Amino acid sequence: MKLKFQWLGLSRAIHPAGNKHTANQSIVPLTGFKEVSIPLDMQVGPGCKPTVAKGDHVNIGDKIGEPLGPWSVPVHASVSGKVTKIEKQILSDGGKAEYVTIESDGKNTVSEALAPPVVTDKESFLKAVRDAGLVGLGGAAFPTHIKLNPPPDKNVDTLIVNAAECEPYITTDHRIALDYADDVIYGALVTAHWCGIDTVIIGTEDNKKDAARSLEEAVKRAKEGECNAFWPKNGVTAKVLPTSYPTGAEKVLIALLTDRVVPEGGLPADVGVIVQNITTLCVLAQNLKTGMPLVKKAITLDGGAVKKPGNYEVPIGAPIRDVIECAGGTVSEPAKIIMGGPMMGVAVDDITRPILKNNNAILIFDEKEAKLPKESACISCGRCLRACPMRLQPMKLDKAARAINPNELEELHVMNCIECGSCTYVCPAKRYLVQNIRNGKAYVRAEAQAAKENAKKGDSN
Ligand code: SF4
Ligand code: SF4
Incomplete structure (x- = not known):
């Protein structure tokens, strides 16, 4: 029993400062962007090929990228204006992708072709989800239509609505729960209905009791209103969990809410669960009602160097530099810019990088906040192990990652690391653990890829 308890993450949680400074600020649309550069690869899996050419005029919602395979989702224009460039550029993760640059005409004209999709069964529902360009908006960027369609032998019976938002600073999901609760619940109910899921569980944390109340009230309204037609057999339960990190990580959340443990290397569907982020469900609901695909993203802008921290809705592809300017600029020289939260986000090397579909925060730290402590030798205290x-x-x-030892990394189950950063956070020697472990995962992937290619060569000889 004790082991299970520990696996559920309860004894392994950490409690970094929440810094949820922007929780009381509704999401405000930012306008005035002169240009956006939209990468055609913003998801797990292959990206898209351009469907527009230099000189074309596009409106908001027009398709500009056609999927390259069954895992891909289309990409759409986020402003109206003229396509001025299509070229390969570096992505924030170091990879390369084709970017479509659109010079805004300042009119924000919406495509006349947009209309609510016709959904009559699971197939048409999944097509609508894909056509909307949806990927996991909690940060994972996993294509939503793939996640919602696991093999039938997985017997998925539970949909978890992830409203935990355990990363420090980020409050967009919190605001979505407060300001768009009806859309979230509608999105959850139709998803469960068309995917044949009988149970819906909403997971929040107790530092967001108002969000939990808002979602519960929306559940009541849905039950008494038109949404009752989509009511799941076993109903909808809202659970408020103790605030801790990383409660919002899929595997941890599943264990906490259902007592089910996803096996190593497995997926939530292996234990009969699908997890959807609250904002993904909100955008899905809005798409079903209006036909508008994913073209804008709510982000938290915060950090000591930001003049007006807040929650802002910005066009996908807007350069970070312009987002900062449109939101009021900075009060001091930015020393570090992070896409995402401080625990799992990535440092941005270039301020002109665009906002992506899965970005949920831009943190701009001043020199004091950005200062990284100096590493010292491991003192074998075991705190990282316990965290x-x-x-x-x-x-x-x-150690294995620093020694570039893929075999040992595999033996130590490196691919099971969810890159939560808890180990780094608790380490008294300030070791750069998660950074090295992330590299370690890359070494294992590279080794596997090389083995695959060698096997292929062997076959053809
Ligand atoms: S090893 Fe990975 S999963 Fe474990 S605490 Fe560190 S980052 Fe998180
Ligand atoms: S927490 Fe840091 S010092 Fe302690 S065992 Fe882990 S790596 Fe070593």
Whole structure:
């Protein structure tokens, strides 16, 4: 029993400062962008090929990228104006992708072709989800239509609505729960209905009791209103969990809400669960009502160097530099810019990088906040071990990654690391654990890829 309790993450949680400074600020649309550069690869899996050419005029919602395979989702114009460039550029993760640059005409004209999709069964529902360009908006960027369509033998019976938002600073999901609760619940109910799921569980944390109340009230309205037609067999339950990190990580959330443990290397569907982020469900609901695909993203803008921290809705592809300017600029020289939260986000090397579909925050730290403590030698205290929600051995993974030893990394189950950063957070020696472990995962992937290519060569010889 004790082991199970520990696996559920309850004894392995950490409690970083929440810094949810913007929780009381509704999402405000930002306008005035002169240009957007939209990457055609913003998801897990292959991206898109352009469907527009230099000189074309596009309106908001027009398709500009056609999927390259069954896993891909289309990409749409986020402003109206003229396509001025289509070229390969670097992505924030170091990869390369084709970008479509659109010079805004300032009119924000919406495509006349947009109309609510006709959904009559699971197939047409999944097509609508895909056509909307939806990927996991909590940060994972996993294509939503794939996630909602696991093999039938997985027997998925539970949909979890992830409203935990455990990353410090980020409050967009919180605002979505407060300001768009009806859309979230509608999105959850239709998803469960068309995917044949009988149970819906909403997971929030107790530092967002108002969000939990708002969602519960929306559930009541849905039951008494038209949405009753989509009511799942076992109903909708809202659960408020103790605030801790990383409660919002899929595997941890599933364990906390259902007592089910996703096996190593497995997916939530392996234990009969699909997890959807609250904002993904909100955008899905709005698409079903209006036909508008995913073209804008709500982000939290915060950090000591930001003049007006807040929650802003920005066109996908807007350069970070312009987002900062449109939101009022900075009060001091930015020393570090992070896409995402401080625990799992990535540092941005270039301020002109665009807002992506899965971005949920831009943090602009001043020099004091950005200062990284100096690493010292591991003192074998075991704190990282006790903090790891996946029961890994971070100090050993760190050592194997520094030694570029893919075999040992695999033996230590490096691919089970969810990159939550808890180990780094608790380490008194300030070791760069998660950074090295992330590299370690890349070494294992590279080794597997090389083995695959060698096997292919062997076959053709
Ligand atoms: S980053 Fe990986 S190794 Fe470190 S605590 Fe999180 S899951 Fe464990
Ligand atoms: S927490 Fe840091 S010092 Fe302690 S065992 Fe882990 S890596 Fe070593």
